[in-house]
Structure formats: C-alpha cells, structure tokens
Amino acid sequence: MAVKEKIVSRDFKEYVREVNPDVGLDESIKGLTPEKIEKTIKAVLGARTARIRAVLETCIHCGLCSKACQWYLSNDGDPSYAPVAKMRMTIWEMLKRDGKVDAEFIKQCARIVFTECNICHRCSMYCPYGLDVTFIIGLVRRVCFVLGVVPQRQMDQDHAHATTLNQVWLGQNDWLDTMQWQEEEVGAEYKDLRIPIDKEGAEVMWLPLGAEPKTGIYHIERTAKIMHAAGIDWTVPGKDVWDSSNMPMFLRDFATMQRIVRGLFDNAIRLRIKKMVLTE
Amino acid sequence: MLGYKELPFEIMQTGEFYYDLMKSGRIKIVRKIKDPVTLQDPCNIIRRAGASEKFRYFVNATCENFTEMTPNKEHNFCCNAGGGLAGLSNWAAHKARGNRVKAQQIKETGAKVVITPCHNCSTGIKDVIKYWDLGVKNVFFDEILVQTMDIPETLKVGK
Structure with missing residues (x-):
C-alpha cells in the first residue's frame, strides 16, 4: 500500500494529518483576504460576552477533557485531537493574534x-469546571461559515436548507407525491390506512428526516404501519417545513x-x- | 426565542413516542428479537434530553438478549456522524478511523445487531461497521418495532 501523503501544520507542529481533498476547503480559501478574515473574526468574537470569557478565562489546561473525546482515544492519545487543543489551535490563536491570521490558518480551523x-x-461532562467547549467550537464554525470555508457536502446541505427548507433539494410537489404514493403502497395491505396531509386538530404531527422521502422510503412505510396499528390520529404537514433535520444549526x-x-x-x-x- | 413563552404542544423524538405507545398499551409487543443486540445512545437525545431509560425500556421489551456498551447512557461515545459530520461521505475513512473506540465497544458486547434510534447514528455506525469489518448489522428503531409489534388481523385487507 502506498504511503499516504501527510500534512504538517505550519503553526502547530504536532498537528499531522493525512491529506483529504475537499473543494469546500481547498478552493474557498482562495478568495480570502487578510482584511476580510480579520473583520469576520472581530465581528463574531469582538464583543467578548460573558459566555465566551467564562470558557476561555476559566480553562486551566488540565487536559481532563481529552480522555472524554473519542477522537483522542481512537488516535492513540494524539494530543492534537484533545478538545482543549481544538480550542487552542483555533479560537485562542485567533484572539492571540488579534484576528490577524491567514487563509491557510482558517482552512486548518475549518478542518478541526x-x-x-x-x-x-x-x-x-468531564471538565472539572463543566465548561461549554462545544460552544467555542460553534463560534469557530461560525467564523468559518461566514468566510465560506466549509466542507463541500456540508455547505451543499446548508444551501439545500436555505433554498428548499429541507436537506435533500426536494420540492413540495415531490414531498406530497411521495406521501400519497406511500399511502397507496402500504394501503394495499391494510384497511383504511391513511397518511393524512395537513389534518387540522390531529393528535400527532410526524416530521421525518429529509432523506426519508428521498432515499429511505421504508421508514415512511414503517411509520404508517405503526401509526395505523396504534390507531393514532396523525398528520404530516403539506406545506414547508416538514424536514426535522437542521444542518444550518451545525454550521451556525x-x-x-x-x-x-x-x-x-x-x-x-x-x-x-x-x-x-x-x-x- | 421564537415568540412562544410556553409551547402549546409537546416535542419528542420517535423513540420517546414509541415508549409512550408501548407504556400506554396502544402498541402490544408479541414477538422478541432473538439475536444478541446492543444499543447506540444518541448524544443529543440521551445526554441533552435524557431519554436513556425510555430507550432501555424499548429495547428490553422488544429484544431477548440485550448487552450494554461500556460506557453507556450519558457517558456514551458519539457515533462520529453527529454535529453535521453525517453528510461528509468524502471523509468517511477519516471519520471511521477517528472512532476506533466505538468499534471496540461494539465488538466487546458480542452483539450481532446494533440498534440505532437516530439517523445520524445510523450513518455513523454503518461507517464504523464497514471500516472496521465488524460483521454486525445496524437496525433502526422503527424496524425493530414493526418486526415485534402486534398488527391486528382485522386491520389487514381481505380479513
């Protein structure tokens, strides 16, 4: 087997990773300028709220969080995978350099x-102070998102949400058609089986994941059977939004x-x- | 946040909903899955929303041979598809390598089936099973329920 190409971080020598091409990271950093990066970082982190300061000023770098992270444990205790390292290599460095970081640095942040x-x-849960590390990770995600440096597939799902309000680019007609098709399909086996669309006053509104009507039809079939067997008065919305997933939340x-x-x-x-x- | 002080409706995950249906007797379990099973705890529903006991009730009611992963419940490890990583198919090997502990956990239970209550977990567990060649099956909550629940004959066409 060929030896895989490795990248070593310019800023942090202990950060060694395999190359993993992704248009969303490799191409999107080309349009960044130092001014743009600095402006964005200051816009997101500028007003240092109590919530940010609570984490950054309380952390004592004890490293107890590292053994809580499956990335750290799975990579033979490589310290660059520890949650505290993920903060140190991203937000701490941004603040230390007062937002004056380059595009290559942002790309590395996005990868982390x-x-x-x-x-x-x-x-x-394992932090002795219970610090909200993930909130900080979320802030860095926000910086990267505003700069447009996001892995391509994640950005695509975000665009799908922004355009169609579901993650799989499914139009409203396709959604309704799929529900009616499933009603017919499962209804062939069971008496009076319905998948009620837009039924006012129903007890339960069921919301699938976007991928269910697109690639996981069997989930809808099973749900219809369960609701029918239990005699539930249920409905699915006929209008947007019906997709219960929320990719934009993860991208901030x-x-x-x-x-x-x-x-x-x-x-x-x-x-x-x-x-x-x-x-x- | 959205202008509602108190929501006029309840919000729940399907797993919690199934628990309610079983507990209230609206669904009756008539068969049990015989294969040894284990359960993947989804981070957000367990750690943040506290549904761990409900999911255990569900699995114990539908499966005969249930072994816990260690650690479990609030101390579980993520499937490595959470946090928006589920869609990153071009990073699949990177993700699966980053979750060797999950592969070990599954192996140690000796289970043949990993039950997942969440779609993200489903994606993550499938990647882990494939990359580490665990030879186990991943089954979603609704499939378990459809296989084990009672569907009255009178509901079927032609009866």
Whole structure:
C-alpha cells in the first residue's frame, strides 16, 4: 500500500494529518483576504460576552477533557485531537493574534471544527469546571461559515436548507407525491390506512428526516404501519417545513436555522397538533 | 426565542413516542428479537434530553438478549456522524478511523445487531461497521418495532 501523503501544520507542529481533498476547503480559501478574515473574526468574537470569557478565562489546561473525546482515544492519545487543543489551535490563536491570521490558518480551523469534532458535549461532562467547549467550537464554525470555508457536502446541505427548507433539494410537489404514493403502497395491505396531509386538530404531527422521502422510503412505510396499528390520529404537514433535520444549526448559519425551526412551529400552530414527533 | 413563552404542544423524538405507545398499551409487543443486540445512545437525545431509560425500556421489551456498551447512557461515545459530520461521505475513512473506540465497544458486547434510534447514528455506525469489518448489522428503531409489534388481523385487507 502506498504511503499516504501527510500534512504538517505550519503553526502547530504536532498537528499531522493525512491529506483529504475537499473543494469546500481547498478552493474557498482562495478568495480570502487578510482584511476580510480579520473583520469576520472581530465581528463574531469582538464583543467578548460573558459566555465566551467564562470558557476561555476559566480553562486551566488540565487536559481532563481529552480522555472524554473519542477522537483522542481512537488516535492513540494524539494530543492534537484533545478538545482543549481544538480550542487552542483555533479560537485562542485567533484572539492571540488579534484576528490577524491567514487563509491557510482558517482552512486548518475549518478542518478541526467541521471534521474532528461532533459537538457531542462529552468533554463538558468531564471538565472539572463543566465548561461549554462545544460552544467555542460553534463560534469557530461560525467564523468559518461566514468566510465560506466549509466542507463541500456540508455547505451543499446548508444551501439545500436555505433554498428548499429541507436537506435533500426536494420540492413540495415531490414531498406530497411521495406521501400519497406511500399511502397507496402500504394501503394495499391494510384497511383504511391513511397518511393524512395537513389534518387540522390531529393528535400527532410526524416530521421525518429529509432523506426519508428521498432515499429511505421504508421508514415512511414503517411509520404508517405503526401509526395505523396504534390507531393514532396523525398528520404530516403539506406545506414547508416538514424536514426535522437542521444542518444550518451545525454550521451556525443562524438565519436559515431559525427559518426552519420557525417553519416547523408555524406548521404545528396552524394544524393545532398536540405532539410534535421528530425522527432526528 | 421564537415568540412562544410556553409551547402549546409537546416535542419528542420517535423513540420517546414509541415508549409512550408501548407504556400506554396502544402498541402490544408479541414477538422478541432473538439475536444478541446492543444499543447506540444518541448524544443529543440521551445526554441533552435524557431519554436513556425510555430507550432501555424499548429495547428490553422488544429484544431477548440485550448487552450494554461500556460506557453507556450519558457517558456514551458519539457515533462520529453527529454535529453535521453525517453528510461528509468524502471523509468517511477519516471519520471511521477517528472512532476506533466505538468499534471496540461494539465488538466487546458480542452483539450481532446494533440498534440505532437516530439517523445520524445510523450513518455513523454503518461507517464504523464497514471500516472496521465488524460483521454486525445496524437496525433502526422503527424496524425493530414493526418486526415485534402486534398488527391486528382485522386491520389487514381481505380479513
């Protein structure tokens, strides 16, 4: 097997990784200027709120968080995977240099926060001070997102959400058509089986993951069977938003994130449902 | 945040909903999965929303042979597809390498089936199983329920 090409970080010698090409990172940094980067960092981190300071000024670098992270444990205790290192190599450096970092640095930050942290909150549980490490990771994600440096597939899902309010570019007609098709399909086996669309006053509103009507049809089939067997008065929304996933939340694209949640809540209010059941 | 002080409806994940259905007797379990199973705890639903006992009730009611991963519940490890990493298919090997502990956890349980209540976990666990060649199956919550629940004959066409 060929020896894989490695990259060594220019700023942090202990950060050694395999090359993993991604247009979203490699190409998008080409348009960045030092001014743009500095301006963005200052806009996001400029007003140092109590929440940011609570983490950055309380952390004593004890490293207890490292053993909480599956990335650190899975890579034979490589310290560059420790949660505290992820903060040190990104936000701390940005603040230390007062936002004067280059595009290559931003690319490395994006790789760390978008592909080496799952925002699983396990590190916060093992931190003796209970610091919200993932909040800091989220801030760095925000910086990278505003600069447009995000792995391509994640950015694509965010664009899908911004455009169609679901993560799989599914239009409203396709969504309705899929639901009706499934109603027919499963209804061939069961008496009076319905997938009620936009039923006002239903007890339960069920919201799938965007990928279910696109590639995971069997989930809809199973859900219809379960609801039918249990005799639930249920419905799915006929209008956007019906996708319960929220990629913009992970990217810290707050505008789109809020549109999705708002849309889900508006559907719930419009249909006067009692329970919102989400797959994600 | 969105202008509602108190929401006029409940919000729950499907796993919690299934728990309610079983607990209230609206769904009856008539069969049990015989294969040895284990359960992947989804970070956000367990660690942040506290549904761990409900999921255990679900698995114990539907499966005969359930072994916990260690650590579990609030101390579980992420599937490595959370936090928006699920869609990163061009980073799949990088992600699976970064979750060797999950592969070991699954191996140690000796289970043949890993039950996942969350779609992100499903993606992550599939990647881990494939990369580390674990030879186990990943099954979603709804599939377990459809296989084990009672569907009254009177509901079927032609009966």
